[in-house]
Amino acid sequence: MEIPRHWRLKKQRYGLVGEVCPHCDYKIFPPRDVCPNCGDEAKDLFTFSGKGQVYSFTTIYEAPTGYDSSAPYTVALVKLDEGPIITAQLTDVEGSSVEIGMPVEMVTRKMRDDGDERGILVYSYKFRPSLLVPQAHHPAG
Amino acid sequence: MTDVIIAGIGQTEVGEHWDISLRDLAYAAIREAIRDSGRLRPQALYVGNMLAPNLSNQAHLGVLLADHCGLTGIEAVTVEAAGASGGAALRQGYIAVKSGMVDAVLVVGVEKFTDQVGAGVDSALATTTDSDFEAIQGITAAGQAALIAKRYIYENKVPANGFAGFALTAHANGAGNPNAMFRKAIKPEAYAKADMVSDPLNMFDIAPVADGAAALILTRADLLPHDYHHPLVKIAGSASSVDTLALHDRHDPLGFVAARVAVEQALQKAGITLEQVDFFEYHDAFSIYAALALETAGFAARGEGWKLAADGSIAPKGRIPCATMGGLKARGFPGGAAGVYQAVEAATQLRGGAGRCQVAGAKTGMIESLGGPASTAVVHILRTD
Structure with a gap:
């Protein structure tokens, strides 16, 4: 399905490449060429760090075609450290409790299969609990 | 005019x-x-x-x-x-x-x-989100509402079953509507026991x-034909507004700004205040959207929309009757027909023909049709003399 479309989005999907506004320094993801903050043209590329926090999350039990084999899975709104919020699946969270405010970091994972159509596997960003942040509830001593 | x-x-x-x-x-x-x-x-x-x-x-x-x-x-x-x-x-x-x-x-x-x-319907519904940056992540329409509800509960400390009143009111009202999909009142225990669809939304938080x-x-x-015999129902105000398509592109995902703007403009065009609205048909595709509709219209303060469902304010004899013929939840959610059903039902109320669902003395109704999480909002004010 839609091979050129997936190819077009590779910088965003694999590298979290957005934009930075040259006029007000606002960081933009996904890229949209017009700064949502000041309204001026913003086409300078900016690579996000991939660090952020969970703003909200839910578990999907009834999934769309191409995702139903991986249900249930967790989708979050992730607030990136540079400002924007993005929609992304959480991964490596099986058996652990997700919380609003939890630090997460970007990884690249398989997103969906394309059924029997063309057999294309789509890869994209997902977020996992940050490995380098001390556990919030680590017992003292 | x-x-x-x-x-x-x-x-x-x-x-x-x-x-x-x-x-x-x-x-x-x-x-x-x-x-x-x-x-x-x-x-x-x-x-x-x-x-x-x-x-x-x-x-x-x-x-x-x-x-x-x-x-x-x-x-x-x-x-x-x-x-x-x-x-x-x-x-x-x-x-x-x-x-x-x-x-x-x-x-x-x-x-x-x-x-x-099943999955085919969920896929189709997901095409109404941002396909490149939302649907690709496996989000569903219900999942998107759940993201909003989770954050809403977190910010406003809503108790367990805090949204139950929306489904209970809708189903009680749907019982009197011969065109409703569900014509049976439900009990609070049924809501509390319902299966989770997208945490924190259970089956009764989601319109079918x-x-x-x-x-x-x-x-x-x-x-009008010279022998026209219905009480005249006029469209007194009409307005529409859009927000960002993607929920994540909003500074305030709980803001439902397009809904607020459309209500303000429709009231202004009708030349009336919110206090003159006798009933409100909101777009309760998800109970959280009903709560936010009440807040953005001005019936409740931010974070308190759910309380109007819990305290009976949206019941037929409450302060602002809502979903008077079952709403999307009990009448059912036939996609692009839902906004027209709202108009048919509001006109029925204003003609005084709503039977067991009749809101006594209703002269002014407000109907709000939402696309996605208030990505599009369309509001009409209907009145009779």
């Missing part, structure tokens, strides 16, 4: 109509609306539909339905704005009549969900998608 009158109304029962096609559903509602109007002949048709190209492999509904209903020769187009398609089609019809460009307009909302099941069609004939007061 010329008043735009809702001269005729028609609707089918909402449900799983395996045996009725998209075109026949629409025809049933259209035939009833034309008959109800005193057989006015429309010169234009606006079709509100959300997903027929996807669910039924059928585009070009304007001509399909005009043709099928014996109306070839008129002007006909489809208006699509996801779940707000019905409200958006009504607004196009209103503009056409109000401007004087068209004497009589037919607005029909129609949706046929049950030709597909189903088949249905509703239709309206709009015209000017001076063009």
Whole structure:
């Protein structure tokens, strides 16, 4: 399905490449060429760090075609450290409790299969609990 | 200025109509609306539909339905704005009549969900989100509402079962609506025990998608048939606004700014205040959207919309009756037809013909049709003298 479309989005999907506004320094993801903050043209590329926090999350039990084999899975709104919020699946969270405010970091994972159509596997960003942040509830001593 | 009158109304029962096609559903509602109007002949048709190209492999509904209903020769187009398609089609019809460009307009909302099941329906609904950056992550319409609800509960410390009042009110009201999908009141225990669909939303927080069609004939007061016998219901205010498509692109995902703007503008155009609204048909595709609709309209302070459901304020005899004929939750959610059903139901209330669902003395109703999480909002104010 839609091979050129997936190819077009590779910088965003694999590298979290957005934009930075040259006029007000606002960081933009996904890229949209017009700064949502000041309204001026913003086409300078900016690579996000991939660090952020969970703003909200839910578990999907009834999934769309191409995702139903991986249900249930967790989708979050992730607030990136540079400002924007993005929609992304959480991964490596099986058996652990997700919380609003939890630090997460970007990884690249398989997103969906394309059924029997063309057999294309789509890869994209997902977020996992940050490995380098001390556990919030680590017992003292 | 010329008043735009809702001269005729028609609707089918909402449900799983395996045996009725998209075109026949629409025809049933259209035939009833034309008959109800005193057989006015429309010169234009606006079709509100959300997903027929996807669910039924059928585009070009304007001509399909005009043709099928014996109306070839008129002007006909489809208006699509996801779940707000019905409200958006009504607004196009209103503009056409109000401007004087068209004497009589037919607005029909129609949706046929049950030709597909399960993951196919979820995929189709997900096309109304940002396909590149939301749907690709496996988000669903219900999942998106759940993200908002989770954050809302976190920010406002909503107790367990805090949203129950929306479903309880809707189902109690739906019991009196012969066209509702569910006509049975539910108990709080049933809500508390319901299966989780997308945490924190359970089955009763989510309106059921189903088949249905509703239709309206709009015209000017001076063009009504001389023997027209219904109380006059006019469209006193109409407004629409859009937000960002993607939920994540908003500074305030709980803000529902488009809904707030559309209500403000519609009230202003009608020349009335919120206190004059006797009942409110909100877009309760998800209970959280009903809570936010109450807040952004101004019926409740931010973070307190859920309390109006819990304390009975939205019940038929409460401060602001809502979902008076079941809402999307109990009447059912027939996609792009939902906004037209709201208009049919509000007109029924204002004519005094709502039977067991009647809001006593109702003179002014407000209807709000949303596409996605208030990505599109369309609001109409209906009044009778």
